[in-house]
Amino acid sequence: MAKRTGEKHGVILEAAVRSFARTGYHRTRVADIAREAGVADGTVYIYFESKEDILVSLFQSLMNNFVKGLLSALAQCPDADEKLKTVIRYHLTTLSARPDQAKVTQIELRQIDQSINQGISKPLKSYFQLIEEVIEEGKKQGLYRRGLDTKTARKVVFGAVDEVVTCWVMSSKPYDLTALSEPVYELLAKGLR
Amino acid sequence: MAKRTGEKHGVILEAAVRSFARTGYHRTRVADIAREAGVADGTVYIYFESKEDILVSLFQSLMNNFVKGLLSALAQCPDADEKLKTVIRYHLTTLSARPDQAKVTQIELRQIDQSINQGISKPLKSYFQLIEEVIEEGKKQGLYRRGLDTKTARKVVFGAVDEVVTCWVMSSKPYDLTALSEPVYELLAKGLR
Amino acid sequence: MAKRTGEKHGVILEAAVRSFARTGYHRTRVADIAREAGVADGTVYIYFESKEDILVSLFQSLMNNFVKGLLSALAQCPDADEKLKTVIRYHLTTLSARPDQAKVTQIELRQIDQSINQGISKPLKSYFQLIEEVIEEGKKQGLYRRGLDTKTARKVVFGAVDEVVTCWVMSSKPYDLTALSEPVYELLAKGLR
Amino acid sequence: MAKRTGEKHGVILEAAVRSFARTGYHRTRVADIAREAGVADGTVYIYFESKEDILVSLFQSLMNNFVKGLLSALAQCPDADEKLKTVIRYHLTTLSARPDQAKVTQIELRQIDQSINQGISKPLKSYFQLIEEVIEEGKKQGLYRRGLDTKTARKVVFGAVDEVVTCWVMSSKPYDLTALSEPVYELLAKGLR
DNA sequence: GATGAATGAGAGTTCATTCAT
């Protein structure tokens, strides 16, 4: 009976989100997903080519829904600035509402293991702190506005620079990364004022 | 953290950077690192507790150097805004000069596998494009300045929001993510004008 | 042995010959045979008890036809020697005419895998060559007739001895294999002269 | 310590002979061989590339010894006919003395499974019987000598023809199989007289 | 009789880690 085909596809995908969020991608066995979905191990392979395929399908499905929802939210916006505000609000609201999915997309899809995660956090913190100190100093010096939330500003600054580097590393064509310093600074510094 | 006495500690770490950058963390075997370092498999375990420990030590070492260098660069700066500019320039310049290390910190430390990577890139691109369209539209509507590089702006916007979500997911104390929409928007929108 | 009513029994058997000859018994999936036969996977199990049963039924069917045809060919023969000649000619002619069936009975029914096959052929060749050298030498020494085809003679000699060993190994009652050396030699040596 | 390298190679090979002879190649797990050899599962893969490689190495090793021993036995022989007799006797004596090895080379290396074996034996028997009847008839008709052992003669005849077919099937270059009827008949018929 | 989606046991292979030398 083919009419219900696809039902299990979704069931397995949902089971995978829960499993990955709970145990992490690498420590989740296909058998775990199967049990969570209430199907046999082999059934997973009727709907997905491999464990990897589950993760990728999962992400694609999440992104599809995300972009679809975002587009309809943007439809209401009168101008681009309103749209930008909507994009940010939608992004934060949506992931806020689905912590399991957020954990998969932000952590499992990127980080290797919890213990590695911890080992990385600590040395990273000193860099975070350094950035925060710069921002605080800027506030004291009257260069940046008082109302600024330092922690949030730090996340924005680090996230922005980090993404710029990531894109550069992943790019197939080489280009001058250093040359982006000025424009990135312009974008971020203005926001802080 | 093991002994620092022998120079082999450093030799292995350098071999690990090259190996991880070439093959990726998961596909790199401890034996590969050992061969690359010119030592026996077992020797690796005299200096590191585990394969994971190598990666973490590597990152800690890189970050230590990074922060140390950044601090001395900041020493010259007259005010906070100059410091911010320096942070950004230093970050981009440093990673730009060490592509191997950049690959490890940006990709291997986060991503799971090349094929997963590719499966993830495509659906992400549609979101990227959407953000870029908003920025372009803003430029046309005169809301954002003409001189803005759309791609860079998109990286800044996405990277900032993404980092905000990541911090929220990793946080041990729960807090309201949605409430950050407004301040994040303020920071980013200003930068675009 | 299942029902013979439906024509599907034969259809599946024919599909199996083709599949086995093409891919080999082990690498052929029951689903492959079903597709080749144009029936559903489950249908195969209405007519056959197992994958193994298909192979055995196949062989039985082939042997049945073979013996039936051989018997009618023998009916014409005036004496035993003529019959022997007929047996040999019939055997070679029949299999020559049905390469697919020949491949199944000679290879798939016996060999394990193509790569194993190759690994076995090489070391066997040195033995073959040794036998051929003996025969050639015999021809030069005038012990064996000049007209003898060395390759064919080698096949006859090796095939004969090999079959004698195989029967001994498969026999349920133990008997003295070495004692057969003399009679086997008598049979083969005479043929070479 | 490398001086003992190779020792385990042989230990595993010997364990494999016993295991294959007992359970058959396909039903023998690599873990079984490892246990039988008194080593860990992984150790097997230090010395052999795969399970298949064990079987092939085994056969190559057996054949090497076989041919080496045969060569020294042939060294004594005054002429080719004596050599032929020696080949046959050596072949039968050697395998007779090593039933485990004989079982591997004659059965496991060729047959698929015990139950398949049985399913094949029965229909084959009617062909065997037919050949034996022809030989018996020949003896009664005075065409073949009285002293002939019918069973042995049958094995020689069938083994010879079967080998001729097998070589034809495995040959990469096609040739006329039927044309071999006459020479094969000549070889076999003379032996029977 | 026919279907084909679902099952789930089963095993080869890898590789981080250990430890006798």
Next chain:
DNA sequence: AATGAATGAACTCTCATTCAT
């Protein structure tokens, strides 16, 4: 300190077989 042979736990994926429809 250094070695590297040996370990053995871990896990994905296959596919013959079943059975509800």
